[in-house]
Amino acid sequence: MSRITKRFAALKADKRAGLVTYVTAGDPDPALSYQILKGLPAAGADLIELGMPFTDPMADGPSIQLAGQRALKAGITVDATFDMVRRFRKETGDNDTPILLMGYYNLVYQRGVERFCKEAAQAGVDGFILVDLPPEEADQLKPYAAAVGIDTVLLTAPTTDDKRLPAVLKYASGFVYFVSVLGITGTKSASEEAVRTHVERIKRHTSLPVGVGFGIKTPDQAAAVARHADAAVVGSAIVDRVKAGLDEKGIAKPDLVPGVFAYVKALADGVRGVRKV
Amino acid sequence: MATTPNSFRTGPDERGHFGIFGGRYVAETLMPLILELEQAYDTAKADPQFQGELKYLLTQYGGRPSPLYYAERLTRHLGGAKIYLKREELNHTGSHKINNVLGQVLLAKRMGKTRVIAETGAGQHGVATATACALFDIPCVVFMGAVDVERQAPNVARMNMLGAEVRAVKAGAATLKDAMNEAMRDWVATCETTFYCIGTVAGPHPYPSMVRDFQCVIGEEVRKQMMEAEGRLPDTLVACIGGGSNAMGLFHPFLDDPGVRIVGVEAGGKGLDTGEHAASLLGGRPGVLHGNLTYLLQDKEGQITEAHSISAGLDYPGIGPEHSWLKEQGRAEYVSATDDEALEAFQRMCKLEGIIPALESAHAIAHVIKLAPTLPKDNLLVVNLSGRGDKDVPQVAQRLGMKI
Numbered sequence: 307m308s309r310i311t312k313r314f315a316a317l318k319a320d321k322r323a324g325l326v327t328y329v330t331a332g333d334p335d336p337a338l339s340y341q342i343l344k345g346l347p348a349a350g351a352d353l354i355e356l357g358m359p360f361t362d363p364m365a366d367g368p369s370i371q372l373a374g375q376r377a378l379k380a381g382i383t384v385d386a387t388f389d390m391v392r393r394f395r396k397e398t399g400d401n402d403t404p405i406l407l408m409g410y411y412n413l414v415y416q417r418g419v420e421r422f423c424k425e426a427a428q429a430g431v432d433g434f435i436l437v438d439l440p441p442e443e444a445d446q447l448k449p450y451a452a453a454v455g456i457d458t459v460l461l462t463a464p465t466t467d468d469k470r471l472p473a474v475l476k477y478a479s480g481f482v483y484f485v486s487v488l489g490i491t492g493t494k495s496a497s498e499e500a501v502r503t504h505v506e507r508i509k510r511h512t513s514l515p516v517g518v519g520f521g522i523k524t525p526d527q528a529a530a531v532a533r534h535a536d537a538a539v540v541g542s543a544i545v546d547r548v549k550a551g552l553d554e555k556g557i558a559k560p561d562l563v564p565g566v567f568a569y570v571k572a573l574a575d576g577v578r579g580v581r582k583v
Numbered sequence: 584m585a586t587t588p589n590s591f592r593t594g595p596d597e598r599g600h601f602g603i604f605g606g607r608y609v610a611e612t613l614m615p616l617i618l619e620l621e622q623a624y625d626t627a628k629a630d631p632q633f634q635g636e637l638k639y640l641l642t643q644y645g646g647r648p649s650p651l652y653y654a655e656r657l658t659r660h661l662g663g664a665k666i667y668l669k670r671e672e673l674n675h676t677g678s679h680k681i682n683n684v685l686g687q688v689l690l691a692k693r694m695g696k697t698r699v700i701a702e703t704g705a706g707q708h709g710v711a712t713a714t715a716c717a718l719f720d721i722p723c724v725v726f727m728g729a730v731d732v733e734r735q736a737p738n739v740a741r742m743n744m745l746g747a748e749v750r751a752v753k754a755g756a757a758t759l760k761d762a763m764n765e766a767m768r769d770w771v772a773t774c775e776t777t778f779y780c781i782g783t784v785a786g787p788h789p790y791p792s793m794v795r796d797f798q799c800v801i802g803e804e805v806r807k808q809m810m811e812a813e814g815r816l817p818d819t820l821v822a823c824i825g826g827g828s829n830a831m832g833l834f835h836p837f838l839d840d841p842g843v844r845i846v847g848v849e850a851g852g853k854g855l856d857t858g859e860h861a862a863s864l865l866g867g868r869p870g871v872l873h874g875n876l877t878y879l880l881q882d883k884e885g886q887i888t889e890a891h892s893i894s895a896g897l898d899y900p901g902i903g904p905e906h907s908w909l910k911e912q913g914r915a916e917y918v919s920a921t922d923d924e925a926l927e928a929f930q931r932m933c934k935l936e937g938i939i940p941a942l943e944s945a946h947a948i949a950h951v952i953k954l955a956p957t958l959p960k961d962n963l964l965v966v967n968l969s970g971r972g973d974k975d976v977p978q979v980a981q982r983l984g985m986k987i
């Protein structure tokens with residue numbers, strides 16, 4: 307059983323939804339980014355998405371675009387991202403919190419898909435979320451990821467209708483990520499009613515857990531999602547806390563890391579306040 | 584190594600792949616809409632009414648067919664191949680872009696879309712899109728890099744006059760790649776009502792083949808016109824390459840004529856060895872960007888690097904996937920021309936033929952200046968004059984130190 311599957315089973319036993327936190331690897335610099343990664347579970351993250359910065363993040367809004375630019379400027383690489391995960395596993399002894407790499411396919415393709423999967427698995431990565439790899443192209447990745455036990459979390463969107471869902475689910479493992487709004491990250495938010503309807507619809511097609519993301523900015527919104535989904539995914543709003551911790555010259559203020567953790571804790575409180583039957 | 588196919592004109596496969604190239608690397612949100620577009624296009628393509636409307640527009644509104652003109656002075660001056668110019672610059676709006684846009688906007692109308700977006704580099708595709716949207720009374724938003732807004736100011740004014748909204752994109756190098764990112768971001772949020780009119784043979788399937796089909800009118804006319812003029816097919820075809828649409832439109836109808844030599848000219852910027860260029864086939868490697876797998880300018884990790892070209896329309900780090908495939912198949916040759924060579928060709932064209940070419944097209948002419956003298960006098964060479972240079976007048980005047 308993969309760490310992701312185990313974590314969702316544990317959440318279910320706890321009768322609550324999970325909090326999935328997204329941070330961009332290397333933002334605002336590799337050292338602080340590692341400190342953030344290390345402290346996320348204690349702050350209340352149940353699963354961690356680690357964004358791999360890409361020069362052309364077509365599905366991301368300004369918050370994550372800027373985070374990627376900060377990280378690239380500070381010298382983040384794929385190797386350094388793998389190293390962050392490796393250090394996390396070794397230094398924290400945390401062998402339960404799943405870490406998923408999120409990003410765009412070109413970085414995987416350039417390294418060679420098979421090699422990328424192997425190195426990611428060796429570093430302690432549990433899943434991939436590749437925004438620009440829909441089921442139409444996912445067969446390029448799936449066999450290599452499966453061979454090393456890495457889950458492929460595919461995205462579904464409001465435009466993914468019942469007819470198409472099975473095609474997406476064919477390649478999905480770990481959980482299903484429902485992108486709750488039409489649009490890029492960090493912009494619009496979905497209504498609770500829309501989240502409920504779509505999650506119910508997806509669940510008619512799969513027994514995989516469903517995580518819902520895009521546009522969740524407040525503990526209340528996270529709680530609203532937690533009422534219907536198995537996990538709430540928060541990205542841009544956390545990344546905005548990193549930015550808020552930088553002065554006008556882009557230098558980290560002392561409260562950057564604590565500021566991120568305080569915000570994650572508030573989100574976690576929101577999610578954990580919802581009891582599931 | 585793949586074996587040589589029986590035909591070079593059958594691609595892509597049903598998944599949009601030309602060999603390993605092409606495909607559909609887009610966010611799931613867009614995927615269902617892209618499938619819908621593919622279906623709508625397949626239906627339209629086979630519908631005589633759609634084809635009839637398009638033909639009417641291309642002829643009566645666009646001004647087709649464009650002449651195939653024997654450039655006698657240029658030919659004599661270079662002293663080699665017999666040079667013909669395919670006069671796409673005479674089309675309405677001043678470039679080949681209108682061929683594709685009329686097709687796509689007609690399709691948008693047919694699909695019931697109520698808004699059209701486009702990316703543009705030189706502004707020619709933006710102007711063509713703004714024009715068709717004015718004609719069809721559809722709101723239009725054009726994304727353009729802030730640097731290009733600056734260097735192609737005449738086209739920005741034209742788009743505004745035509746009623747389009749031009750959004751200056753400041754991200755990245757603020758050129759064509761960034762405009763395309765921003766257009767894609769808009770599209771993800773608006774895809775249920777908005778039609779994305781891509782300006783070249785790139786993007787997710789079906790765009791590369793759809794745009795190619797709309798541009799093939801160029802090569803099909805050349806076949807006929809050359810038969811009329813010379814009683815045989817041309818020997819050499821030359822076209823500039825940004826994303827590759829004017830080139831593909833000229834080349835594709837001749838891909839299965841082995842006697843026809845096909846040459847695409849990429850933007851060499853300050854020189855291939857300087858790293859400051861836009862020659863994705865000559866200086867890049869296969870990778871994934873903007874919905875397709877194709878040759879890209881990128882670093883070791885796969886981060887996309889900035890392209891450099893004097894010509895805003897060629898200033899793009901990628902290329903249409905079918906060109907990547909033709910390169911690997913060896914069916915077409917790809918070369919480059921530098922900024923300086925293009926400027927020189929621009930001026931020669933003005934003085935020898937009385938035609939002010941677009942800086943993009945000047946790259947193709949720059950290569951003809953090198954190639955034609957090496958060819959026999961009976962070599963029939965066609966160069967695609969993809970656009971006129973009015974938009975470039977301020978920029979070139981400045982480069983040449985002229986007062987305007």
Ligand SMILES: Cc1ncc(COP(=O)(O)O)c(C=O)c1O
Nearest residue numbers: 707825826827828829896943970
């Ligand atoms: C006149 C002209 N030629 C060529 C191009 C390059 O595009 P493509 O390679 O798709 O023909 C442009 C693009 O803006 C253009 O305006």
